[in-house]
Amino acid sequence: MVVASGVRIGWTDLPGHVRAAVEEIIGAPVVSAVSQPGGFSPGTADRVRAADGRRAFVKAVSPAQNERSPVMHRQEARVSAALPAAAPAPELLGCFDDGTWVALVLADVEGRHPATPWRADELDRVLAALAALADRCTPSPISDLRPAAEVLATDLAGWDRVAADPPADLDPWIAAHLGELRALAARGRASLAGDTLVHLDVRADNLLLSDDGRVILVDWPWACRGPAWLDTLLLLINVRLFGGHDTGARLREHARRTGADPADLRGVLAGLGGFFVDAARLPPAPGLPTLRAFQRAQGDAVVAWLRE
Incomplete structure (x- = not known):
C-alpha cells in the first residue's frame, strides 16, 4: 500500500x-x-x-x-x-x-496514528471525535473561512476533465458510466452548503490517538466551512483505501445520524473519485514522490466503492 x-x-x-x-x-x-x-x-x-x-x-x-x-x-x-x-x-x-x-x-502531542488497516475500536473512537467536533463547531467559530463549495469547486469537477481528455488506459467501467459520474459529481458540488468547521483532510496520518483517550486532528491548512457530514465521508475514504470494514454501512449510519441526504454523500464521493483519478495522471509534484501513486490508490478505492 x-x-x-x-x-x-x-x-x-x-x-x-x-x-x-x-x-x-x-x-x-x-x-x-x-x-x-x-x-x-x-x-x-x-x-x-x-x-x-x-x-x-x-x-x-x-x-x-x-x-x-x-x-x-x-x-x-x-x-x-x-x-x-x-x-x-x-x-x-x-x-x-x-x-x-x-x-x-x-x-507536542504524545500520541500515535491509528493503525492501518483500521481497527474497529479506533475507527469508532475517531468517528465519535468527528461527530463531537461537528456538534461543538456548528456554527463555525472561524467565520471568515472559505465555504467548502468554493474550496472544492475545481476538485469535484475532475470527471469533466477526464471526459474532455480521457486517458488511453481509462477504466472501461468509468468510460461506460462517465455521464452518470459527472451528474453525480455536479450534485455533490451543489450539496456542500453548511456552517460547520471542516478539517477537509481527515486521514490516518493526520490523526493522533493519545493515551488519555483524546483524538487530535493535525495539519489544518484546508479548513473550511461546510456540511457536518463531510469530514466523516473523507475519513471513510481512508478506511476504504486500507480495507477491512463495511464503509457503505458506516456511511448510511452517518447519514441517518446527521440527517444528510444519501444522494448528496454519493455525489461528493463521486466527485472526489473524479478528483483522484484526474490528479493521479498529473506530473510528479516536487518533493512529493508518492503523491500521484497515493491519489491513484484513492481513486481506485473510491471507484470500486461507487461500483457497489
Whole structure:
C-alpha cells in the first residue's frame, strides 16, 4: 500500500536564523530533534526537545522544497491561531515567516496514528471525535473561512476533465458510466452548503490517538466551512483505501445520524473519485514522490466503492 510521504528536510537543514527564531518561540535552545514520518510535506516535521526540557513540534518549509508548501503553512498558521479550545488540535505556540521560510511551532502531542488497516475500536473512537467536533463547531467559530463549495469547486469537477481528455488506459467501467459520474459529481458540488468547521483532510496520518483517550486532528491548512457530514465521508475514504470494514454501512449510519441526504454523500464521493483519478495522471509534484501513486490508490478505492 502506498503511504503519504514527502522527501523531508530536517531540523539541521534549516537556516540558522530560522532555527534561532524557533528557539526564541520555544524559549530555550533545541538540543534534540526527531523527524516524524507520514504526511505530504517536503518540509521539516520534527519533534524537538529544548535544553530546559520543553517540547514542541516544528514544521518549516520554503519554496525551494515545494512552491505551494509555504502558502499552505501560512494558511495553517492562520487557522491554528483561530481554532477554539473545542477543536481537537495542537496549540499554536508561534509562527516565523521571513517571506521565504515559514515555520510553525506547535505543542507536542504524545500520541500515535491509528493503525492501518483500521481497527474497529479506533475507527469508532475517531468517528465519535468527528461527530463531537461537528456538534461543538456548528456554527463555525472561524467565520471568515472559505465555504467548502468554493474550496472544492475545481476538485469535484475532475470527471469533466477526464471526459474532455480521457486517458488511453481509462477504466472501461468509468468510460461506460462517465455521464452518470459527472451528474453525480455536479450534485455533490451543489450539496456542500453548511456552517460547520471542516478539517477537509481527515486521514490516518493526520490523526493522533493519545493515551488519555483524546483524538487530535493535525495539519489544518484546508479548513473550511461546510456540511457536518463531510469530514466523516473523507475519513471513510481512508478506511476504504486500507480495507477491512463495511464503509457503505458506516456511511448510511452517518447519514441517518446527521440527517444528510444519501444522494448528496454519493455525489461528493463521486466527485472526489473524479478528483483522484484526474490528479493521479498529473506530473510528479516536487518533493512529493508518492503523491500521484497515493491519489491513484484513492481513486481506485473510491471507484470500486461507487461500483457497489
